[in-house]
Amino acid sequence: MSQERPRTTISVIKADIGSLAGHHVVHPDTMAAAAKVLAEAKSKGIIIDYYVTHVGDDLELIMTHRKGVDSPEVHEVAWNAFQEAAKVARELGLYAAGQDLLAEAFSGNVRGLGPSAAEMEIVERPSEPIIVFMADKTEPGAFNLPLFRVFADPFNTAGLVIDPKLHGGFKFEIYDVIEGRYVVLNAPEEMYDILALIGTPGRFVIRRIFRKSDDEIAAVVSVERLNLIAGRYVGKDDPVAIVRAQAGFPAVGEILEAFAFPHMVAGWMRGSHFGPLMPVSQRHARCTRFDGPPRLVALGFQVKNGRLIGPSDLFDDPAFDETRRLAQLIADYIRRHGPFMPHRLGPEEMEYTTLPEVLEKLKNRFKEAKLYEVKGPKVKTELLSSSRG
Ligand code: F6R
Ligand code: MG
Numbered sequence: 001m002s003q004e005r006p007r008t009t010i011s012v013i014k015a016d017i018g019s020l021a022g023h024h025v026v027h028p029d030t031m032a033a034a035a036k037v038l039a040e041a042k043s044k045g046i047i048i049d050y051y052v053t054h055v056g057d058d059l060e061l062i063m064t065h066r067k068g069v070d071s072p073e074v075h076e077v078a079w080n081a082f083q084e085a086a087k088v089a090r091e092l093g094l095y096a097a098g099q100d101l102l103a104e105a106f107s108g109n110v111r112g113l114g115p116s117a118a119e120m121e122i123v124e125r126p127s128e129p130i131i132v133f134m135a136d137k138t139e140p141g142a143f144n145l146p147l148f149r150v151f152a153d154p155f156n157t158a159g160l161v162i163d164p165k166l167h168g169g170f171k172f173e174i175y176d177v178i179e180g181r182y183v184v185l186n187a188p189e190e191m192y193d194i195l196a197l198i199g200t201p202g203r204f205v206i207r208r209i210f211r212k213s214d215d216e217i218a219a220v221v222s223v224e225r226l227n228l229i230a231g232r233y234v235g236k237d238d239p240v241a242i243v244r245a246q247a248g249f250p251a252v253g254e255i256l257e258a259f260a261f262p263h264m265v266a267g268w269m270r271g272s273h274f275g276p277l278m279p280v281s282q283r284h285a286r287c288t289r290f291d292g293p294p295r296l297v298a299l300g301f302q303v304k305n306g307r308l309i310g311p312s313d314l315f316d317d318p319a320f321d322e323t324r325r326l327a328q329l330i331a332d333y334i335r336r337h338g339p340f341m342p343h344r345l346g347p348e349e350m351e352y353t354t355l356p357e358v359l360e361k362l363k364n365r366f367k368e369a370k371l372y373e374v375k376g377p378k379v380k381t382e383l384l385s386s387s388r389g
């Protein structure tokens with residue numbers, strides 16, 4: 001009789017608890033404070049293993065354990081780690097200390113309190129390669145385009161055509177973060193429906209991807225939208241994702257291939273601009289030019305009996321130099337638009353920034369101008385007329 005194999009949960013939980021020289025890079029002392037809390041949790045057996053890192057101003061906790069997703073115990077460890085790190089940030093006078101910790105006290109789950117989480121529970125394969133992606137100065141929907149390409153585009157992922165284990169395709173769980181609902185759609189059959197949704201990445205976000213043949217989880221993305229939680233501008237939601245690789249999932253190289261194109265994402269300066277997503281090494285995970293450009297780090301691990309073996313800094317490779325060069329060119333080009341769309345985000349997204357406060361001042365300066373009779377549906381003008389809640 002085969003013994004039931006233990007399940008391992010990988011939890012990547014992140015928060016911006018303050019940074020050095022503006023919203024630019026996490027201070028090492030705050031990472032050390034967080035690591036101390038995780039070390040204690042490991043010695044108590046709450047988590048099996050951990051790795052603490054950062055991307056730009058985001059402190060990232062990568063943890064493994066046996067407690068499943070949304071474990072209050074593990075989330076409390078993360079919350080305490082962020083609190084301790086924020087305490088150090090305040091002592092050092094770091095910028096925006098405690099920024100993402102929106103609640104006074106922990107209440108069962110970090111989601112909704114400010115931090116973001118991507119978690120998956122798996123039965124480890126004999127060899128379990130995973131990639132943890134962490135981005136700064138962008139939003140969860142930034143993963144829509146590359147994850148679609150990894151799991152549904154045969155021009156990206158050769159295995160979808162060649163490998164019988166991938167040939168059946170994948171299921172996409174897509175969240176509508178505005179309405180708070182989700183839909184599951186199949187690729188390749190419903191590819192065009194998937195694209196009809198995820199082409200609006202500020203609203204429809206790929207949350208999870210499953211292999212269709214056996215429902216094995218393949219990928220998970222954090223989908224929290226901090227602005228919607230806080231009801232005011234508190235930066236972009238700087239997402240994280242976990243993707244399983246090889247032997248029935250896309251190869252590491254097929255997963256990374258989708259990031260060789262520096263596509264345009266929302267975020268960058270003041271969370272208000274489109275810019276190219278630039279894949280970088282850990283060393284270059286610091287947002288400088290115009291608070292960016294938006295950066296992405298990929299760390300490769302093997303998970304063995306809950307242990308995290310690695311990481312390998314996957315974008316620390318000249319094979320991505322041309323992607324970075326193209327990203328710089330795009331940055332130069334789009335920056336020359338200054339405050340104009342389409343560099344600056346459109347009015348709907350700007351609702352969650354500080355622009356409405358500026359426009360509010362102009363509200364009473366407008367005088368009626370009868371240009372023509374409005375016959376059709378009334379044009380939405382909230383941006384100029386409403387006050388924000
Ligand atoms: C974007 C971000 C930064 C800040 C910008 C202004 O997510 O964190 O681009 O929005 O540096 O910051 P404040 O308003 O704190 O001066
Ligand atoms: Mg920030």
Ligand code: MG
Nearest residue numbers: 057136137238
């Ligand atoms: Mg950030």
